[in-house]
Amino acid sequence: MKNIIIPIFLLLCSRSVAQPALYNSGNLRIHDQGQLGFHANLINDGIFDDNLGLVGFYSPSSLEVSGALNPVFFDVEIAADGGVILNTSVNVRNNTNFISGDFRTNKAEPQLFYEFLQDAFFVGESNVSKVDGYASMSGQQSFTFPVGDAAEIRPLILNSEATNPFSKCAYFYEDPNFPSTFNPFNTQIKPRTVEAVSTFEFWRLEGSVTSTVTLSWNARSNLSFIAEEVGNVLIMGWNKVAQQWLPLGTTAVGGDLNAGFVTSGPFIPDDFEIITFGSLAIAEDLLTLDNYYISPNGDGINDFLQIPELEQSPNNRLEIYDRRGLKVFQMENYRDEFTGISNVENTVLNRGIGLPEGLYFYIITMDDLSLNFQGFLFLER
Known part of the structure; x- marks a missing residue:
C-alpha cells in the first residue's frame, strides 16, 4: 500500500485560537502505512484512538496537543525544535522516534503525561529529544523512562518483579x-x-x-x-x-x-x-554502643533497656546473657521490650518476678549495617 502523507497547516474549526490547528470533533483514523504530519496544533475533542501508521510532529517552533480526549497513536515521530507541549495526555502503542524537540508536560500537573502502552518502545532519545515532564508506561515489567529537563536526558531504568499496571516518572533538576x-x-x-x-x-x-x-x-x-x-x-x-x-x-x-x-x-x-x-x-565513625543500666521499679526512669542507635538498623537482633553464659533474653527487631524479665525457655528461676539484680552482657547484631556489638548491662532491683 502506498504511504499517505497528510500535512496539516490550516485551522479546521470555528473556535478562536492563537495559531492554526487541527480540530477533531468526530472520528479521525490513520490506516495501516498511513502517515499524518502535524505542522500545527492538535485539538482533539473526538475519537482518535483506532490508529495505525505514523504520526509526525514537524515544526521549527513549538506545537501543542490539547482537547477533551487523549489521542492514541501507533507510531510517533517528533522533529519539532520548539518541542510539543502536551495539555492533554498522549498514548502510544508502538514506536516513538525522538529526532529533535521534547514532549513537554507541566510538572505541576502530574495527570498529564506521555504514555507508552504495552509493548511500546522508543528510539533516538538524546539531550535534544526526550520527555521533559512526566512519562508513563502500562503493561510492562521493565522499562527505561526517557525523561530529563530542557538541557539533558536523565533516564531512570525500572526493573519490576511483575508487570506494572501503571508507572510514571519525571526528572527534576x-x-x-x-x-x-x-x-x-x-x-x-x-x-x-x-x-x-x-x-x-x-x-x-x-x-x-x-x-x-x-x-x-x-x-x-x-x-x-x-x-x-x-x-x-x-x-x-x-x-x-x-x-x-x-x-x-x-x-x-x-x-x-x-x-x-x-x-x-x-x-x-x-x-x-x-x-x-x-x-x-x-x-566505624558512626556507631559506638555503651554499657547500659536499667532499674525496672515503675518510677518511669530506666524501667526498660533503651538503645537509640537501633533506630538506624530496624533489622537487628538482641541477646542478653547472665554471668554464667546462660541466655536470658532474645529479640528480633528490638524496640525497647526488655524490662528485666526473661523470655527464653531455660533454667531461670522465678521467671514471673524477673531476673535477679546483677551484671549481664549483651550481643547486638545490626543486619542493615553489617555491624556487631557487645557490652555490659547492669540490672538493679
Whole structure:
C-alpha cells in the first residue's frame, strides 16, 4: 500500500485560537502505512484512538496537543525544535522516534503525561529529544523512562518483579529542599548511617510493584559534594510514612564521581515521594554502643533497656546473657521490650518476678549495617 502523507497547516474549526490547528470533533483514523504530519496544533475533542501508521510532529517552533480526549497513536515521530507541549495526555502503542524537540508536560500537573502502552518502545532519545515532564508506561515489567529537563536526558531504568499496571516518572533538576511542585523534603532528616543526600536533582517515580531502579549521574550531578568514593553512593527515597529520607540499598554501582550508575535494592515506588542519590557514612565513625543500666521499679526512669542507635538498623537482633553464659533474653527487631524479665525457655528461676539484680552482657547484631556489638548491662532491683 502506498504511504499517505497528510500535512496539516490550516485551522479546521470555528473556535478562536492563537495559531492554526487541527480540530477533531468526530472520528479521525490513520490506516495501516498511513502517515499524518502535524505542522500545527492538535485539538482533539473526538475519537482518535483506532490508529495505525505514523504520526509526525514537524515544526521549527513549538506545537501543542490539547482537547477533551487523549489521542492514541501507533507510531510517533517528533522533529519539532520548539518541542510539543502536551495539555492533554498522549498514548502510544508502538514506536516513538525522538529526532529533535521534547514532549513537554507541566510538572505541576502530574495527570498529564506521555504514555507508552504495552509493548511500546522508543528510539533516538538524546539531550535534544526526550520527555521533559512526566512519562508513563502500562503493561510492562521493565522499562527505561526517557525523561530529563530542557538541557539533558536523565533516564531512570525500572526493573519490576511483575508487570506494572501503571508507572510514571519525571526528572527534576532542583534542590529537594526547595522543589517547585512539591512540599520541601529536608535533606537533613535522614538516618545517621547516611552521610548526605543530593541537593542537586531528584526523580519522581510512581508504581505499585516491587522494583529496583538504576540511576546514572554525570558532572552536573555533583556527586563529589556528597561522597568521597563511588562505593559509598546509594539511592535514597523520601518515605511517605516515616517522613524522612531512607536508603533504598545498593545492588550494583560503577564508574567514578564524574560519571557512573547505581542500582537500588527492591522497594515499592509508591511508598516514596521522590528518590535521588545519597552516600553512606563510614560505619566505624558512626556507631559506638555503651554499657547500659536499667532499674525496672515503675518510677518511669530506666524501667526498660533503651538503645537509640537501633533506630538506624530496624533489622537487628538482641541477646542478653547472665554471668554464667546462660541466655536470658532474645529479640528480633528490638524496640525497647526488655524490662528485666526473661523470655527464653531455660533454667531461670522465678521467671514471673524477673531476673535477679546483677551484671549481664549483651550481643547486638545490626543486619542493615553489617555491624556487631557487645557490652555490659547492669540490672538493679
